[in-house]
Amino acid sequence: MATVPSVQEVSLRPPPAGIGATLAWGVFFLVLIWSWQGADMRPFDLLKDSDNMRVFAREFFPPDFHEWRIYLEEMVVTVHIAIWGTVLAIVCAIPCGLMSAENLAPVWVYQPMRRLMDACRAINEMVFAMLFIVAVGLGPFAGVLALWVHTTGVLAKLFAEAVEAIDPRPVEGVRATGANALEEILYGVIPQVLPLWISYSLYRFESNVRSASVLGIVGAGGIGVVLHEVIRGFEYAQTAAVLIIIIVSVTLIDLVSARIRQWAI
Amino acid sequence: MMNSQPTPPAIEIRRLGKTFPSCKALDDVNLTVATGEMVALIGASGSGKSTLLRHIAGFVAADAGEIAVLDRVVQQDGSIAPDIRALRAQIGFVFQQFNLVNRLPVVTNVLVGLLYRVPVWRSLLMRFTVSERQRALEALAAVGIEKFAWQRAATLSGGQQQRAALARCLVQEAKVILADEPIASLDPESARNVMELLAQMNRERGCTVVVSLHQVEFAIKYCRRTVALHRGRVVYDGPSAALTPQLLGELYGADAEELFGMMLDSPALKIPADKGMAPLLAA
Ligand SMILES: Nc1ncnc2c1ncn2[C@@H]1O[C@H](COP(=O)(O)OP(=O)(O)O)[C@@H](O)[C@H]1O
Ligand SMILES: [Mg+2]
Numbered sequence: 001m002a003t004v005p006s007v008q009e010v011s012l013r014p015p016p017a018g019i020g021a022t023l024a025w026g027v028f029f030l031v032l033i034w035s036w037q038g039a040d041m042r043p044f045d046l047l048k049d050s051d052n053m054r055v056f057a058r059e060f061f062p063p064d065f066h067e068w069r070i071y072l073e074e075m076v077v078t079v080h081i082a083i084w085g086t087v088l089a090i091v092c093a094i095p096c097g098l099m100s101a102e103n104l105a106p107v108w109v110y111q112p113m114r115r116l117m118d119a120c121r122a123i124n125e126m127v128f129a130m131l132f133i134v135a136v137g138l139g140p141f142a143g144v145l146a147l148w149v150h151t152t153g154v155l156a157k158l159f160a161e162a163v164e165a166i167d168p169r170p171v172e173g174v175r176a177t178g179a180n181a182l183e184e185i186l187y188g189v190i191p192q193v194l195p196l197w198i199s200y201s202l203y204r205f206e207s208n209v210r211s212a213s214v215l216g217i218v219g220a221g222g223i224g225v226v227l228h229e230v231i232r233g234f235e236y237a238q239t240a241a242v243l244i245i246i247i248v249s250v251t252l253i254d255l256v257s258a259r260i261r262q263w264a265i
Numbered sequence: 266m267m268n269s270q271p272t273p274p275a276i277e278i279r280r281l282g283k284t285f286p287s288c289k290a291l292d293d294v295n296l297t298v299a300t301g302e303m304v305a306l307i308g309a310s311g312s313g314k315s316t317l318l319r320h321i322a323g324f325v326a327a328d329a330g331e332i333a334v335l336d337r338v339v340q341q342d343g344s345i346a347p348d349i350r351a352l353r354a355q356i357g358f359v360f361q362q363f364n365l366v367n368r369l370p371v372v373t374n375v376l377v378g379l380l381y382r383v384p385v386w387r388s389l390l391m392r393f394t395v396s397e398r399q400r401a402l403e404a405l406a407a408v409g410i411e412k413f414a415w416q417r418a419a420t421l422s423g424g425q426q427q428r429a430a431l432a433r434c435l436v437q438e439a440k441v442i443l444a445d446e447p448i449a450s451l452d453p454e455s456a457r458n459v460m461e462l463l464a465q466m467n468r469e470r471g472c473t474v475v476v477s478l479h480q481v482e483f484a485i486k487y488c489r490r491t492v493a494l495h496r497g498r499v500v501y502d503g504p505s506a507a508l509t510p511q512l513l514g515e516l517y518g519a520d521a522e523e524l525f526g527m528m529l530d531s532p533a534l535k536i537p538a539d540k541g542m543a544p545l546l547a548a
Contacts, residue, residue, distance in 0.1 A: 183380050
């Protein structure tokens with residue numbers, strides 16, 4: 001039997017913050033100072049060149065919407081790229097995510113699978129897009145492939161984390177009836193993680209619409225192609241119009257997707 | 266009556282031992298449960314009840330000893346039988362925390378009891394035939410909650426969820442039911458209801474039932490035989506009627522209070538020790 005400590009023995013003051021916290025703050029500020037040089041930080045230039053900036057900013061107004069039909073068409077293509085990139089990624093992320101979950105897969109499965117997903121995630125969509133353009137040529141399909149690979153890596157990790165946080169008891173309840181491993185997953189695991197999975201997938205769709213709008217800069221189709229052309233031609237009024245279309249579309253999609261997420265959970 | 270072929274015991278446990286890093290959870294447990302018996306398993310919390318039941322269902326491998334259920338090996342010398350799934354299909358397991366899948370409808374939770382029998386391609390598509398669904402609904406009706414069939418399990422009260430778990434055992438046509446503190450999280454009314462259902466399944470369907478309980482009064486009321494565990498050892502195996510406060514005091518010392526709580530104050534339950542059969546004091 002452990003003896004119960006009396007109130008007198010316990011200090012009323014919280015224990016003092018350890019040396020660790022002080023050290024961590026010190027390191028943090030050292031890193032900030034060290035990065036100043038590398039990042040070529042010149043805050044005063046912002047003030048010095050403020051007149052230039054003002055002239056530059058004025059060129060964006062009023063936005064030039066003469067070609068709005070083309071912009072809108074390309075924006076729709078951008079959304080199409082995001083839809084297919086995300087859907088293919090979800091399909092692949094389900095098995096890859098289940099195989100990366102510590103509580104489902106043996107170590108010799110989940111470790112290699114996680115490393116593979118890390119690799120997919122570590123490389124930016126733009127890089128994948130440039131590579132796929134070499135393989136399948138310029139255009140939206142290269143963008144779809146780029147989003148697919150990168151998003152699979154992201155969603156597989158998120159899906160696996162959701163699986164690792166489940167309540168194991170219902171799964172054991174299913175196991176107790178003599179069900180096999182796949183049935184355990186389908187009846188015990190998936191129902192528990194489904195709302196989170198849906199939510200993550202929609203988030204990724206939103207973020208893929210944003211990514212797809214710049215994929216065109218490297219030639220992978222969509223509104224990015226237009227954006228790249230108008231910026232390169234110093235057509236700032238048109239650039240403003242394209243940016244407004246992107247902002248409005250992305251905001252709309254975020255709103256709709258937030259609604260779907262609420263409704264799905 | 267002729268009894269040329271004696272029926273094998275429903276559960277046979279020999280020299281079972283299990284040590285966790287923190288403690289000895291099961292210590293040389295020997296236990297035989299005949300077909301059709303309803304046995305209570307009592308013991309203070311931490312005495313090893315859950316651990317024992319989980320070994321019988323083959324969820325955990327023991328360090329030593331062997332377990333057979335329905336004359337088939339569950340585990341032997343620390344390795345679980347490779348065909349354990351076939352055996353689990355015949356064992357109904359009822360958990361304290363219900364262990365239903367909250368987001369699935371009650372009827373799907375019950376249909377899970379059929380998974381072993383349904384062809385895999387159909388179970389992976391989550392398709393069940395009309396007659397299978399009919400069976401699930403009949404089982405739900407038998408435990409009195411058929412009108413909640415299409416609600417999510419999470420929307421049911423504790424007592425209703427536990428009845429759904431019993432309905433799952435019914436569609437499973439389990440020959441052996443292991444219930445791990447099935448009434449510990451329930452109000453008294455639901456607790457009685459669940460114990461009545463277990464007793465009914467034992468009486469009318471011939472299910473062998475092992476039910477672990479925290480309170481002795483339920484053991485006395487519903488089970489003729491009680492097995493008492495204390496720190497992983499079987500310290501009593503005999504008629505429940507002989508479990509007097511005095512005997513429990515002897516078996517459990519200070520822990521006894523946890524087991525019979527209200528029993529101490531209720532004179533109706535004070536059975537003189539000499540009236541019951543002589544208890545088989547193990548250890
Ligand atoms: N998975 C486990 N790991 C370590 N110790 C465990 C584990 N399961 C049970 N125990 C220990 O075994 C003992 C018996 O536990 P348990 O069977 O749950 O008791 P009861 O069900 O009678 O309350 C306890 O001391 C508990 O801490
Ligand atoms: Mg327990």
